[in-house]
Every structure is written in structure tokens, then in C-alpha cells.
Amino acid sequence: xxxxxxxxxxxxxxxxxxxxxxxxxxxxxxxxxxxxxxxxxxxxxxxxxxxxxxxxxxxxxxxxxxxxxxxxxxxxxxxxxxxxxxxxxxxxxxxxxxxxxxxxxxxxxxxxxxxxxxxxxxxxxxxxxxxxxxxxxxxxxxxxxxxxxxxxxxxxxxxxxxxxxxxxxxxxxxxxxxxxxxxxxxxxxxxxxxxxxxxxxxxxxxxxxxxxxxxxxxxxxxxxxxxxxxxxxxxxxxxxxxxxxxxxxxxxxxxxxxxxxxxxxxxxxxxxxxxxxxxxxxxxxxxxxxxxxxxxxxxxxxxxxxxxxxxxxxxxxxxxxxxxxxxxxxxxxxxxxxxxxxxxxxxxxxxxxxxxxxxxxxxxxxxxxxxxxxxxxxxxxxxxxxxxxxxxxxxxxxxxxxxxxxxxxxxxxxxxxxxxxxxxxxxxxxxxxxxxxxxxxxxxxxxxxxxxxxxxxxxxxxxxxxxxxxxxxxxxxxxxxxxxxxxxxxxxxxxxxxxxxxxxxxxxxxxxxxxxxxxxxx
Numbered sequence: 001x002x003x004x005x006x007x008x009x010x011x012x013x014x015x016x017x018x019x020x021x022x023x024x025x026x027x028x029x030x031x032x033x034x035x036x037x038x039x040x041x042x043x044x045x046x047x048x049x050x051x052x053x054x055x056x057x058x059x060x061x062x063x064x065x066x067x068x069x070x071x072x073x074x075x076x077x078x079x080x081x082x083x084x085x086x087x088x089x090x091x092x093x094x095x096x097x098x099x100x101x102x103x104x105x106x107x108x109x110x111x112x113x114x115x116x117x118x119x120x121x122x123x124x125x126x127x128x129x130x131x132x133x134x135x136x137x138x139x140x141x142x143x144x145x146x147x148x149x150x151x152x153x154x155x156x157x158x159x160x161x162x163x164x165x166x167x168x169x170x171x172x173x174x175x176x177x178x179x180x181x182x183x184x185x186x187x188x189x190x191x192x193x194x195x196x197x198x199x200x201x202x203x204x205x206x207x208x209x210x211x212x213x214x215x216x217x218x219x220x221x222x223x224x225x226x227x228x229x230x231x232x233x234x235x236x237x238x239x240x241x242x243x244x245x246x247x248x249x250x251x252x253x254x255x256x257x258x259x260x261x262x263x264x265x266x267x268x269x270x271x272x273x274x275x276x277x278x279x280x281x282x283x284x285x286x287x288x289x290x291x292x293x294x295x296x297x298x299x300x301x302x303x304x305x306x307x308x309x310x311x312x313x314x315x316x317x318x319x320x321x322x323x324x325x326x327x328x329x330x331x332x333x334x335x336x337x338x339x340x341x342x343x344x345x346x347x348x349x350x351x352x353x354x355x356x357x358x359x360x361x362x363x364x365x366x367x368x369x370x371x372x373x374x375x376x377x378x379x380x381x382x383x384x385x386x387x388x389x390x391x392x393x394x395x396x397x398x399x400x401x402x403x404x405x406x407x408x409x410x411x412x413x414x415x416x417x418x419x420x421x422x423x424x425x426x427x428x429x430x431x432x433x434x435x436x437x438x439x440x441x442x443x444x445x446x447x448x449x450x451x452x453x454x455x456x457x458x459x460x461x462x463x464x465x466x467x468x469x470x471x472x473x474x475x476x477x478x479x480x481x482x483x484x485x486x487x488x489x490x491x492x493x494x495x496x497x498x499x500x501x502x503x504x505x506x507x508x509x510x511x512x513x514x515x516x517x518x519x520x521x522x
Contacts (some may be wrong), residue, residue, distance in 0.1 A: 006479050007258030008251055015250055022246025023054040026238035035228045037115040039137060040106040041123035042221035043067075046130065047101075060097035062081045067103050067126050069093045072289050082118050093122055102220075112226035120223040130217040145204050152201040159194045175258060264454070265477045267484030273451040274442060274458040278484025279470035280313035282306045284353040284445065285360060293389035297374070298400045300363035310364045311349060314339040317439045337368055342418040342437035344462060345472070348453055349380045350447070352443035353474040358421035359386070363418050366403035373415035374403045377434055380423040426453045429460040440466040445474040 008015060048058050068073065068088050073093070075299060077084040084092075096104040107119035128352035160333070166187045173180040264270050267278045283306055287293045302310060318338045346356040362374035376383075390405040399405050404415060422434055440461055444454065461468055473484065 003258060004251075004255040007254050007261075008476070009479060010253055011344045014254070015247060015410075018245045018250040022500075023239040023243040025237060025246070026240070026242025028234055029242070030238050033143070034110065034231055035231065035234055036108040036110055037112045037226035038106055038108045039112075039115040039119040039223045039226040039227045040104060040221075041119045041223050042098075042392050043103040043105065043123050043218060044218050044220045045101050045103065046134065046217050060100050064095050064097050067122075067128075068093075072125045072129050073122065075128070076118070079121040079125070080114070084118075089118070089122070093118065107223075109226075115226040116223040123219050123223075127217045127219060128131075134216065140347055149201065149204045152204060152319045156194065156197045156201065159190055159197060163190045164192065176476070190395075211302040239244070259273045263447050263452045264444075264449060264451060266480045266482050267446075267473055267476060268486075268488075269451070270444060270446075270454065270473060271484035272488050273454040274468060274471060275487065276458075276468050276470045278441075278473055279316045279441065280309045280472045281358065281476045281484075282309050282472065282474060283355065284356040284474040285353040286356045288385065289350075290385045290388040294387050294399065297359050297363050297389070297403060297405065300360055301367065302360070302364055305499035307370055309365070310361065311337060313361075313472065314365075317343070317441075337369065339365065339417055340438045341416070342420065342435075342439070344420045344422060344434070344437040344440040344466065344469075346422050346424060346431070346440065346457060348429075348449055348457060349382045349423055349464065351445055351448045354443040354448065355386060355421075355423065357381055357472055357474055358419055358441040359433065362403060362405075362417075362419040363400065365419070366400055369402065371402050371404075371414075371416040372405060373418045375406070375418060375435070376407050377420065377422050380425060383423045386421075389404050424457055424460065425500050429457050431460055431464045431466070434464070437466075439469050441470060441472050442468055443472045443474060444479040446480065 045058065045063060068090070073086050073089045077086055077089045091352070092108045094106045094108075096106070098104055105119050105122045107115050107117055107122065109115035111290060166183050167200070168181065170183050170187065173183065175184065264273060267281065271278050282302070285296050285300065287296055317340050343361070345361065347354040347357070358376075359374060362372045365372040374390060376387050387407060390407050418437065420437055422431060422437055424430060442454065442457060442461070458468055471484065
């Protein structure tokens, strides 16, 4: 999450742009798709008939499916003017069920009159469909009752005839005889069967006589006056949603790309990559044209922060014992500035911010009163505009007082401080035919190179007999809180500060925080 947050903060301008475009897209959607009017109606469904004495149960999902089907929407589409197809109605009508017995129809249209007419047409079509379905069911039930009555009357005639035959036999038989007792039992069963048939036949005749089937479906709320949301509220909603979606999409994209980015942005990471400290961090003044480079070298004046960083860098490049055969010193105001006689600044190709470090160092030294020479060695085409600015001109030896530029390894004019600028390829770096200097630095900008790029440049410098004294970082990352002055093994020996004010002392080497063990302090 810290890495994603850092990536997002690093590209805050892109986030602002994406949020603005998302809000503009949401606002344009409101213009392209105008707000529609909506109206609604309510239909009360008929009660469910009981089955076998048990109350019927209605399924709201089934009723919604029926109201949304073609058999209901097709007649409604034909009833409005101009007519609509079933597919068009399905896109503008929403069917719901607030309760088990009520169907809600909400219709939308570009005008209030059309929305109200469409909602009313769908409700009326639903009522007509339910009435037709109920009448069809009554006709089928009547046919079934007629068939049942015919069957019962036939059974009753058969049972009555059997009863008459049994009674005739009983009149000529002895009640105590076996046949008499059997006929008496058969007569009792036939009489009971006759009573059941007569009772069921009476029920069928009662239903045929016109039993109440209950009320039909009715419209309990006609189409309400059509309304639409306020323009201001919808504008706020669409712009907010558009801005939020754009912000989320760009944030996820930046987080994904940032997790795959292997370029080094922090000074500690850069120092660990080459095993040397960061000797300075300076804001770059990169240029794109030859005239821009010439103007930079002629008028560069570092700010207070960069001025102090450049002074500290030159002091770090001198021996601890002070001035020797390979160092010089110059008076800068009331102080004396010690500097080496020569310095090589190696930069990677296609890193324009780091490329500006050589001209800025040379121009700073000249402004401090040091007669300086900047030697640009044309190692790579990516710095062709700088090489053109460094080419000597006839009749003009100095770009600014005390600063000479050249592209030759052995210039004739003497100088107190020589800065050699070399640009190497990232994949196949070379340092052939480069003049020897007392100090060699690697200049790189934050987020411009990977650890492999820096390691290849360090290996080439080492194979050519040049020991890298450190790194100068151009345009350090705003989120970088490291210094790069301590290497990884040196940072491991430092005492870590408490992350919260808990009142406890951080652990110290050689001491224990457990009472009773050696080295513990009360």
C-alpha cells in the first residue's frame, strides 16, 4: 500500500487530469442522455382460490414474470401512439411487486404525456389478461362439471336399479336364511352408495347454478403525474460517479504499473546498487537544444539548497587530510573551497536530467572563481545537442568568465578544475579513450535507471581502472526520506528510533532489555 500510495502521489497531476475528464464525461452523459419522465400505476390482483379447503398462496415472482411477458406488453405497445414494439417497452417499463397482491408498473419516456400513457396501457393490459385467463378457466371448469354430472346421474340410475332388484329378491326370501342375510347386507351398502352419489350430484348442480368466483383484477391507482429528477442533482450524481470511476481506474492502473517498475527512486536504493554513497542531490536544469545548453552554462546560478549541496560534494571528494598534490583550494568569500583537480561524471544514455549535472558542476565551479574546463566526450547520440554546445568556437574561448568548454581530451589551455562528462549506453557501456581523472562519479536521476543499469556502468568503470567515489542524484524524489550516505551494512548498525512515543528506549547494541541478564540497565 505504501508503494501504491507513493506511485499515486508521484503522478498526482495525472490523477487530477483523469478526475477532470471523468467528471466531464459524466456531465456530457447528462447532455447526451436527457433525464426522462416516469409515471407509475398499481394493479390489485384477484384473490387466490382455495384448493381442498386450504388457502391459496401467490408467488410475486411469478406475477412479475407474467406482467413482463409478451402477452401483456404486446397489447400495451399497440395501445399507445405511436405504437411501440415489445422490445422497446421492455427497455422503458419496470415491473415490481410491493406486496404479494399488488403489481407496480413504472414507465419512463422523454415526455410526461407519453410516460403516463404507457404506464396506463400496461396496467390495463395486465387487467385484461387476468380477466381473460379467469374466464377461460371458468369455461373449462363448466365443461368438467357437466361431464361429472352426467357420470353421477348414470351411477345413480345404476345404483337405484340394483336396489330395486335386491328388494324384489328379499321379498321372496327368509330373513334368517343365508341368501336373505346377504341380500340385506347388499341392500344397506347400495343405499349408502345411493346417498353419497345424490349428495355429490347436488354439489355439482350447485356449482353449475352459478357459484361466486370472486372479484377480478382492478387498477387501484391510475397513472400518476409524470415527474423527473432535478437537473442539478443528476448533474452532481453523474459528474461524481464519472470522476470516481476515472480516479479508481487510473489509481489501479498506476498501482499495477508501479508494482512492475524496477527503476530505483530512493537514494538508499541507488547507493546500494553500486556500493557507493550518494555525495550530492541537486535539482537539474536539463535542456533540449544546443542554445539552451549554452545559456545554462553561461548563466547557471544554483539556489541556496543546491549551492550548499555542490559545496558539500566537492569537500567530500577531497582527502580527509586537506590539500595535497591532487587537490586545490580557492577563496569563496570568507571561506576557502577545496576541490579536486579533475572529475569525471558518468551518465547513462537517455537520462537528460542526470546529463545536466556535468554542466551545472562546471558552471558552479566557474562562478566560485575556479578556472574550470568542461570536456564533453561524444560517447552517445542522445547527448548530441550538448556536444554541439561544447564544441569550441573560433574567437570565443570562454562560455562564461572562468569556464571553458571543449570536446577534446587534451585541450591546450590550462585549467584549475577539469570536469569530464561521459555518456554511456545502458546495455553495452564503454569508456574507451576517456582521459584519466582523480575522481569518478556516477550521475543518475531518480526513477531513471534500474539496479542492473547502474551495476553495468559501475563494472565498466572498474574495468577501465576508475573507482567510483559515489553517486550524485539529480532531482531526488519528493517522497524520498533517505540520504544514501550510509551503505546497507552501515545502516544495519544504526540504532532504530521508536516509531511511536511510547516512552521506551530503543534497543542498543550490547545491552539487554530483560531484567536479570548481563548488560541490562535499570
